[in-house]
Amino acid sequence: MNTDASRYPHASKRTTLYARSGMVAASQHLAAQAGLDMLKKGGNAVDAAVATAACLTVVEPCSNGIGGDAFALVWMKDQLHGLNASGPAPMGISAAKLRAQGLTEMPVYGWTPVTVPGAPAAWAALSERFGRLPFDELLEPAIRYAEEGYAVSPTASKFWKKAFYEYEQAIEGEQYATWFKTFAPGGRPPEPGEIWASPGHADTLRRIARSQARDFYEGELADRIDAFSREHGGYLRKSDLAAFQPEWVTPISSRYRDCEVWELPPNGQGIVTLMSLNILKALGEPPDDPAAACHQRIEAMKLAFEDGLWAITDPAQMPEETVSHLLSEAWATEKAARIGEQALLPEMRSVPRGGTVYLATADGEGNMVSYIQSNYMEFGSGLVVPETGVGLHNRGHTFTLDEGHPNCLAPGKRTYHTIIPGFLSQDGQPIGPFGVMGAFMQPQGHLQVLLHTLEEGLNPQAALDAPRWRWEKDRQVLIEPEFPAELAEALRARGHELVVSEHAGLFGRGQIIWRDPKSGVLCGGTDPRTDGVLATW
Template structure:
């Protein structure tokens, strides 16, 4: 087996209007072309892959507000000088909140919208932490492109416009409280959602980005921006205090991984659910997969994901609250036990006992060998629906991922981070970087990671072909959604095995991915998502 994936092939078995992109000096892959260009400009101005990731991430809060924002969370995997580093910039619930409090108020679950699901935003802290530890440029330089896009305006891209319109229509139905008005004021254009090609600008967003860049996010957590944010959340019925923001710090963490056919696949440890992808790969690696588009391949992949999610949804939480350790859940002996449950027909697995054995994703690379896998999100598109007036700070709703079930590992508690769906991925071989990859999209993300790893390692697809290939998504029970581009015999075959399959025309429902691989000659090869406005900017 070669030391690195073979991406020299021009084999493109799936329909796409894109080709893989090759470069030597640098690469930025994002879901929106203007964000990719912002990252590339920073590389060409002397920045490294970390600076480029910050540039692209900040720009994405402007050009793709339908999926992320200043008031969201972020995770990163950073390959720097031969070592992989993890950053968890997800925020906790306000200290004054509790599951008991919400249950007493009659809630069966944490609401989707409004102030109650708003947890401490971690995204600005991620930019500052990455720049301080690994960056070459100040935030004022790496974020300049994003600030200009917000101040001067930009033409909205097609898929973003579609998502914007859907959110506008939904929020018009859902939002009656006057505290939601600032969302419409911020994201409206002449009383409507912008169409593709419309120029949209947000001076308040620009001013906030400028403030974050000027003081490395201090004002966001311990200054004037913090005061405005806390006052607004309080007025909207939330429990955020100034101390919740002031006390917050992102965490540098050790990535967790499993070996899959000689490649090490890495994820951020809990409270993120990247471990679901790793558990599924642990189950799948003992099978031989000769071809991708066969009934057996699809069936085993789906069953492995179901087993991994049964454990993930039951056990993943803040590490201090987990009943079983990462090591137990990723052990070979536990995988061997769980694999026995994969049979010839669809099953309804439950969590095991290992003690017996709306998001944006981007990736960057530079000529020095640095690479970044970065993801940030507001969740469910625009998040909570609350925007701090005049600031462009669209607040996320990550608290919705808590449970109010008493005694559950992921039960809401003050100062606790929720089960988190955003996950950056990274792959190495023999302690050398192969590269970053990711597939944004809520609970699709671990499923997308498994499919991208297998497309590369098992089926030899280059990054673009990997992303072009038809996808499936397990939803719940035996329900599986598959893309229309999937062969009909697979649809019928899965139904015959007991899977409740349905065709789906919602291309965004299958996630949006980016991949950059580097070979042993130092050549970069990138692929970008054909289901969205994706772009690979290369140098």
């Protein structure tokens, strides 16, 4: 792979930026700057990632929060490390219990889909193992913005409003009152440029900073979460929080062209990206015709989801051979044989939607972080623990109540998880982190930006700018308004049911940082579908 971005074809709305001493790519400028400040203080890429992640819970609360989960891929000391900080279902809940209450599927809002939040533990684990600066220093920017307030950015305001109007229609009752009080003061969401602050959020971050996050799981914050849950018939308890520890895992990969594409193993869905790449490899050299190539990519993604959505769940409850089988040449060859000239109808019929933040960091020493965290579905469950600013996620919504399904809800079980960080390497050397947030769009976004890079040779910014497609269900594929009309018509002729969507949030928002192994120069891009920025040094 040629990492000299100056040699790539340019087709982007914005210019790819270069830096040597450090780079932070995030979906909100204040958060990116917070990470860069840590690099300038002598911190490394991990310090920058933690500071940026904590800050994003304040400046982009419509997509993530303290009460969500997190995953990370960390290149440090010539090795790639994986962190899974997704929390399990409470020990007091079960599919049988919910079915006895008359439920046939997991609800979206309220206490039932709330699982143990993993984000605070992820920050502490990353800092403890790889960080250079004191942990409490990393959270200072986030605390300051929460306490003093900041001007809300345009894209965040748009998604904030969308969530507010949805919540107005979907949730009611005393347990949701704190959400409206916290995120819609005065009875409405903030406008772009309007100052928003959350003193409770600031206090919570201080407690997390002082205790290396243990207060959230074992201290007063845990007591408040427990009490709020008991008050409204929830299942989450302090004992569930206290038992949680993030897990360091071995990343998985597939070779494509002359690069290794890295993802985290299940319970994340990163394997779906690798499966789709393997199917494309099994098809042989990609066709020169853009329509034929795009057709194959869509079909490969459908087939990867077909098995992925069935098999992926808590790895402790998956057969040992599942991952190796799904990444095997035999599996890819079998799937590739089903791809013909016309769009196929997959055996599973649709994918849900949601919301997340992704960030990437790199320092001047060659360390790099691919990091993602989420509350799922904008603000998550609609629950905010009183006086804490902690909005709890609804990650358990992805569980099924079908006892015959591998991802059936069970006590202490981790669900199929949508948020995935990606990483690229070549010949044992890091190229860098990449990611595209957006629930089940994420493997689709990963596939598209990777192929724009590895097949079309686009620079990071152009790879992110390129119009995207999103397989939705059956033969239906959403496309952005900028999607080439001639290509769209050719895909329709192949049986794809294309629908133009103006909703940019459906197509994900990504970040990329590539590093030239010879010079160490960094080049990066940030998605035009968000308020993203590259903070460079």
